[in-house]
Structure formats: structure tokens, C-alpha cells
Amino acid sequence: MDSQEVSMDVEAPIEKTNDDRSLPFSIFKKANTPVTLKFENLVYTVKLKEPQGWFRKNDKTEERTILKGLTGIVKPGEILAMLGPSGSGKTSLLTALGGRVGEGKGKLTGNISYNNKPLSKAVKRRTGFVTQDDALYPNLTVTETLVFTALLRLPNSFKQQEKIKQAKVVMTELGLDRCKDTIIGGPFLRGVSGGERKRVSIGQEILINPSLLFLDEPTSGLDSTTAQRIVSILWELARGGRTVVTTIHQPSSRLFYMFDKLLLLSEGNPIYFGLGSSAMDYFASVGCSPSVERINPSDFLLDIANGVGSDESQRPEAMKAALVAFYKTNLLDNVINEVKGQDDLCNKPIESPRGATNTNGEWPTTWWQQFCVLLKRGLKQRRHDSFSGMKVAQIFLVSILCGLLWWQTKISRLQDQIGLLFFISSFWAFFPLFQQIFTFPQERAMLQKERSSGVYRLSPYFMSRLVGDLPMELILPTCFLVITYWMAGLNHNLANFFVTLLVLLVHVLVSGGLGLALGALVMDQKTATTLGSVIMLTFLLAGGYYVQHVPVFISWIKYVSIGYYTYKLLILGQYTANEWYPCGENGILRCHVGDFEGIKHIGFNSGLVSALALTAMLVVYRVIAYIALTRIGKTKSG
Template identity: 85%
Template structure:
């Protein structure tokens, strides 16, 4: 097909955007600046652990595997580079490396990746869009809410709040999302927008900032041909606005194939073709590799030879792959290197040259307080279905009424029963908030990685918004429980004793929730975190001073790190005094001191200052540990 005919056909497939000029913002306007992306001899190596072969093997074998094997290329403003290759060929690894998102500790990346002949800076990174394959989005936010919150976080303060919202709404319109703008995103078990609409929302999040660089991982994966065509048409139009677009793609239709300016074909991490997409078939024909049939989708043919499947069935796949790599080195590599090196002279021209000017950006687009406010509102909107869940409220109501009935008007005459209720309160409100909070960060890991990698907000703003956003239900539910159970059970009727018990219980809930946050952030796996949390809380429970009163010395230290132990002691101090009387002896005819009661004596009536300080330290300490654990999320080697 003639290149001019292809270009005309593509332009005919894209909606005329003249009307966009009337909108406050157009996604198809020119990029603020142009960026030339170059990569030279990029090698990426990871260490892979092999599973144990037999039960008596004591150590896992670790081998070093090279994912990318010396890749070189260049993508200029206005071009779309499509990276094509079989599964496992290194497409996503290269895209991640080029986008500056290789996680620390995951592997060793060598070679040179430059942006206008400079390393990746924070300024460039914040004007870079990166669309992941799995579309990490909050399921309970609507399409409009998703884009508006993104605009408020990513667009700079030079743009007023109202204008940011208008830009988000303009993106909704221009991406054809008006029909579903008030529909929630949805998830695996939650009905929401379609796959194509999800993908357009993900792209919309990135193009809101009018990026100079746009990376996309499998943007057409799982979509029908018509939807895929619409997605690639949007990318084509964005590139014509002076952006540099890099995308991985698995098996595009022939119609999509000719929309890509450049093509990089990978086979087992090796390059076998880099150049104009329209010249790929001619190149392979010139070196002796032609399809066995006349009319074939070019991408099908290219994937076949990248997999080692040629017209000569007698040739082994490994031999064909090795031959293709050698042919590439002989026929194309020097041309690619010359193109990369030749572009350096252009970039030495004064400002205004094709390389453009690299603008200095501040560390953050918005202030800490703005980030905190937007993240808090977004978090409350996303979690409104869960935080104010009728099921959760009913659960607490049932437990509180059941406790009130079981301990109905116990009074001090049934001291053993009363302290049993106090211990149950410390146990229940240890486990409940722990398991509510332990899933927080594992569930949001993908979103946190995505947004932190793009420099959307400070980690401290996110963390504080999450902590503050959870406070209402963290404090309302235990208050509801105590307001019902306390008076039904006949605990100390003085109002100051009720307030002291409430204060202790609320602090206990916050400390237990903090432990859940810390465990979740440290482990980042829901099953493992749940198991670890159960073991720790059971250990605290057994050492809490109710079940075992004479704990052996070698294990007695557990009580001094037990949340339940300190809470139980403060609850007792909040109910009784050491010199208070209670009926004892046969038929309760005698009077005994509460301080001498066997179940209380080993706890003691000393000062409550030490347990209060211990809980205060845990309140801060667990959250500090959680924050430190989160600092590793979203970090990359390239900035």
C-alpha cells in the first residue's frame, strides 16, 4: 500500500477536531515542548529464583537472566514507535525502562536513555504520560470523578481550579465518554464501564497534562477491532501534535499496523528490526524472509519469524532467531546507530531547534495542602460504599446488643463477669480494626505505584489523607458499641468513668488500626498479612493478663509489647479503685477490696501513666513504620 494512501486513509478515520477549538481545552492541541527519546545499548538483567527440585534441597537456585540485550533506537516528536514481539520478548520491560519506571532492586539496567540528550529529570517525568496495561483505576469513582481528581492533582497551580475541572470535562467529551461519564469504573466483580471505555479513561488521565512523551503498554489488549482502531487513531492524532508516543502492541490488525511510524521487532530480548513500519516487509524480503502467502497481515508474519517460525519448516526456531539477530546487526544496526548519533549535532543547536527547550519545573505541581485535600475527598468518595456500609454497622449493632444481653446489669457484685467484659472489649476492638486496616495498602498498591511513579503527589500527603479519611468510621463504630453495651451491662454509672472508658477504647482502636496499616505496608500481600496479623494479635491476647496470670519469665516480655495488656489495665483503672468494696465470700456476705481480687491483683492499680504512654508511642510508632514501608513503593532507578 502506498504511504500517501495510508496517510489519507488514516486522516479519514479520525474525527474532524475543528470543533475542539471552541472547548476550553483540546487533547489534540500541540504539545508544550518536544522531546526526542534515545536509547543506546540498553541491557536489563534480573535475578530469577528457581523452585526447589526436591524436598531435601536446602537452597533455591538463583540465575541471572538477561531480558533486554543491547537495544538501540530513537523516537522523535510526532512519531509513534510500536514495539512488537511475542509474549516474553521484553516489550514491557523496555517500555518500563524508557518511561523511567524500573523499580529499585528488581534488576540491573545498563546503557543510556536520554530525553533531549539529558537524563530523566523530575520535570520531564511529570510531563510524561504512562498508561499501564491493567488500567489501575478506582472502581467506585465515576468516569468524570476519576478525570477531575486527576486534573486537580496533576495540573499546576498556574491553572485555576475551575479551569482544571473544565479541562477534565473537555477530555471526557473529546474521548467520546459522554455516554458513560456518570458511570462508575467498576471492577472484576462490579459492573461498570466497558473495556474500551476503561482504556480511554486511562489514556485521558495521562493526556490531561498535555504530555510531551506518552508511553502505553498494550493499549488495544482485549478490545475489539473497532475499539482498537479508535484508540490508535487517538494516539495518531496526539503524535501529530508534536508528542513522542511509544507503545507496545501484541498483534495489531493490518489497518492498525500501517498507522505506526516506526517499528521495533523483538525476539527473546534481541532486536530483529528497527525502522519505518511501512518498510518492514520489504526489509525482510530483501534478506530472504518472505511470507508463504501473498496477502497476510504484516504483524502475523513478523510475529511468526520473531517466534522462529519461517517458510522453511526444516529450520529450527532457535537457529532462525539467531540468524535474524545477525542479519539485523549486519544490515540495520549501523544505520540505527548513525541516526542516534547524528541527532546529537541537531541537539547542539540554540534554543528553538527541533530538540526544543527543557523547562525547569518545580518539585511538585501543587502544594502539600492541596494534595491532601484532593486525596482526602477522593478517598472518601471511593470508600463511601465501604466506610458507611450498612452491613458493617449492623455487625457492630448485633455484637453490642448481644454483649449487653449476655452481661446484662452485672454490677460490681459479679466482678469476674465484669472484668471478662472489659477483656472481651479489648480483644474484639483489637482484631476488628486490625483486619479493617490490614488490607488498606495491599489493595491500593497498583494505584499507589502508578501515581507515585508519575510524581502526582507526595507520599506524606497520601498517607495523611488515608489516615484522616478512616477516622470517622474508626471512631464512630466503637462509640456506638460502647454507648449500647456500657449501660446495658451495668458498668460504673458515673459519666466520667464512661468517658474515660470511651477514651481508652478509641485510642486502643487507633493503635490496633495502626498495627494493621504497618503489617499491610510491610508485607503487601493480603493473605500473608492476615496470617501474620492473626498470630501477633493472638500472642497479645494470650499475654493480655486475663487467661494466663503467671506467665513464665522467659516469655513474659510479650505483655510489654501487647496492645491488649495496656488497654485492659487502663479499662480496669477506669472502672474501679483499689480500695473499692465488692461482695465476696459465701453468698456474698463478706466485703473484699477490689485490689485484692485474684483476677485484678496481678494487673495492679499503679499509675496509668505508663500504659497510656505505651499506647501513645504505639499510636505514632506503628503509623511511622507503615509510612517508612510505603516509601519503597513507586521508586524507580531513573528518578
């Protein structure tokens, strides 16, 4: 694939092999390496900063314990369902077990082991993690989503066409053939249904035939029939020797009895861990029975986890404390014994998927493969946005309007000409800034998901974004200048036109780089937009057109201003210091351009310095953006 174009031909013939990679395959076949997951005395605390205001400064931080001493075990072939009210710690526990507790987000103590070994790169390669919010690209079809995932996540022991075929088989077995050519969609873009989106998310993770599969509320927001289908898929996957752990909010009674084990949480405390089928009997034995005969078990368990029982006189906090005490007295020893009893039975080493580390270090594919796949995926995802008719129409309308306003402006109207040059630098400072400032905040969820799973390096992702954005970054300003330049009657010498074009293109790339840096640093669209506006307006005010005699104590701003260097180079690309222009009351005198009041303070020297300054900014802003992105998807487990 290093020297081949990434193909999307899902009907391509498959070269037969003689090993376990032969295709087609079933997603329900047995896991290659069964994994026993154990967690002992897990405690997770986070620091909560109190809000601050203009008139209230408070540096005190409050520490909150999310998980309070959880112990348990999940063996291959089992589904563990974690049930509890909102805020009980389900997602925090799932994130911790999946090795996704980010650095600086909290303190996790206790022990988590996978076949009696700590989390390693090999374990992460064998782990699938389905997030609750289904981080998917809205403009990709179901087929494209799964094929690109296969090309990135499956190791090079699979040929490219084998990876595509494997994605197609997953799609078929998950019942997604009906919508294979439908886009995923989003909040304002019609696409597949909620159940189909969830199955696509599951399909992305089971492509690698994981030994461990974590799912965060996979049935949330789905109707009972669709939820049943999702859980049936998980049940089949578990029967293939996988270890499945899922959080679930309020399953129906028929879903409830499909789970092998149940962990019930109340404010971070365990109040039940054991067989799902035995939960109702356990609570009846400790005096907590439902008030009605027929009741959904999950409804009853959520009620008691909230401290709501049949005895209305009992305070909720007292009931919760009693249930925690009952758990420690009646169940905890059994759980600890089960965990300890597996020590000699789950020492099988966990290997990375075949070929994942043979030639590419810790990554399943090479740098160049990752770059090519990410570039093609990015172009397909952004094809509607980057080449939108509204954006193209906006540029053409502004360029024609500028051409008409400055129609055939001769050098005798020098002030008007330099006004046009400054407008060009101003317009193409803001336009690319606001195009690029949303780039990384919009993709944060996807980047977090894929980086946490170890799908690719950060560098090929970053470079694919830069290269993928180049066409529209360069084509639109070129079209703008071709129209405006000749309509406005600027210097007709072709050399001057191409110098102006080169300066404009570099200016656009620098402004876009500033947008990338701000977006990556702030990761909040609203804040980044406000900050970008303030910075760019400051640069423009110090650019040398509005204020020509800037006080010394604030004049340093122009040396960090993109607009200052661009404006200077645009003037140098149009005029020479000794060039004549008509001046005086009736234009009967001839004056040097270098003596014109609006140009004299800019000067005709230091053109090379300005070019070098823009080049440095071109590099520095992107380096800042890259460094800021390194914190995304970074976990304590590496």
C-alpha cells in the same frame, strides 16, 4: 485553592486569560516541548532466585538478561510500536524508556536521552505513562476520576475551575460524555466498558499535554473497532508533535500500518527496527516470506519472532539466531547513524509545565492542595465500603448481643464484668486490624502509578488516608460502647464511661496502626492477614486474662502487647483498689476489688505507663507504615 474546598462543579464559569492557558483547548493541539527519545545499547539484567524449601536450601541466584543491546530513536510526531511474543522484553523496555525501572529490580546499562539530556524532573513532568492494567479507583465516576487527576497534576498557573474545565474537555474529546457519570467498576463491580476504561487511563495522562507518551498494550482485550479508536487517538496525539511509544501484542492489519516505526523483539534481541510499512519487504529480502498471500503482517512477524517460518525443517532457535545476525548486518548501522545524526537537532531544553516549579519546588501543587484533593478522593472512593450497611449491622448486632449476654451485670459478678472488658479489648483488636491491613495492598497499583509520575508527595497521601479513615474508626466503637456499656450495667458514673470510651478509641487506633504497618511491610493480603492473626493472638494470650501467672522467660511479651495495656486501663477506668464488692459463698462478705484474683496481678499502679505505652504504639506503628511505603514508586531516576 489552599483555603478553598475542592469543588466538583464542572459547569463553573471560567475566568478568561490572555496566554496559552485559555480554555477550552484541544487535546490534539501541538505539544509545548517536542522531545526526541534515543536509546543506545540498552542491556537489562535481573537476578532470579531459585525456589527454596524446608529440605532444600539454595542461596544461588541466576542472572537473566531481558534486553540485549537495543538501540533506536523516536522523534516528535512518530509512533513507535514495539511488537514481539510474550516474554520478549516489550514491557521491560517500555518501563526503562519511561524511567520507571525500580531500585533493586535489576541492572540497566546503556544510554537513554531525551533531547540529548538524561532523565530529569522536567522530563517526568512532560511524560505520560499508561499501564496495561488500568490502575483506576472502581467506585469513582469517569468525571470524578479525571477531575481529581487534573486537580493533582495540573500546576497552579491554572485556576481550580480551569483545571476542572480542562478535565471536561478531555472527557468530551475522548468520547466519554456518554458514560461521564458511570463508575469505573472492577472485577466484581459493574462499570464502564474496557474501551472506556482505557480511554479514561489515556485521558489521565494527556491532561498535562505530555511531550512523551508511553502505553503498555493499550488495545489488549479490546474488540477491533474499539482498538481502532484507541490507536486513532494516539495517531492524532502524535501528529500534534508528541513522541508516542507503545507496546502492542497482535494488532489487526489496519492498525499495523498506522504505526510510523516498528521494533520487533525476539527473546530480548532486536530483529527489526525501522518503518512499519517496510517491515514485510525487509524480511522478504532476507528470505522470510509468508507462506500465504493474504496474511496479517503482525501474525507473520510474531511467527518469525518465535522462530516459526515457512521452512518447517529449520529449528526455531537457529532461525532466531539468523534473524539477529541479519539485523546486525543489514540494519544496525543504519539505526546507529540515525541516532547519531540527530545529535545537533534535538538539543532544545525540556521545561516543566508552566508554574509547576515556581512556588512548590518539584511538585505541581502545594502540600495542602494535595492533601485536600486526596482526602476528598479517598472519601468518595471508600464511601460505599466504610459506611456499608453490613459493617454497621455487624457492629450493632455484636454490641446488642454483648449487652444481652452481660445484661445488668452487677459488681457482685466481678468475674463476669472483667470478662466483658477483656472481650471488648479482644474484639476491637481484631476488627480494626483486619479493616486496615488491606489498605495499602489494595492501593499498591494506584500508589505505584501516581508516585512514579510524580503526582504528589507521599506524606499528604499518607495523612489523607489516616484522616479519611478516622470517622468510621471512631464512630463504630463509640456506638458499640454506648449500647453495650449501659446494657451490661457497668459503672454508671459518666466520668468512668468517658474514660472507658477514650481507652477504647485509642486501642482501636493502635490496632488499626498495626494493621497499616503490617500491610505496608508485607504488601500481600494473604500473608499480612496470617501474620496479623498470629501477632494479635499472641498479644491476647499475654494480655493478663487467660494466663495470670506467665513464666518469667516469656513474660516480656506482655510489655509489647496492645491488649495488656488496654485491659489494664479498662479495669482502672471501672474500679478502684479499695472499692468493695460482695464476696464469699453467699456474698455476705465484703472484699476489696484490688484483692480479687483476676485483678490482683494486673494491679492498680502504672496507669500512666500504660497510657504512654499505647500512645507510643499509636505513633510508632504509623511511622513504620510510612517508612515501608517510601519504597513504593521509587525509581532509579528519582
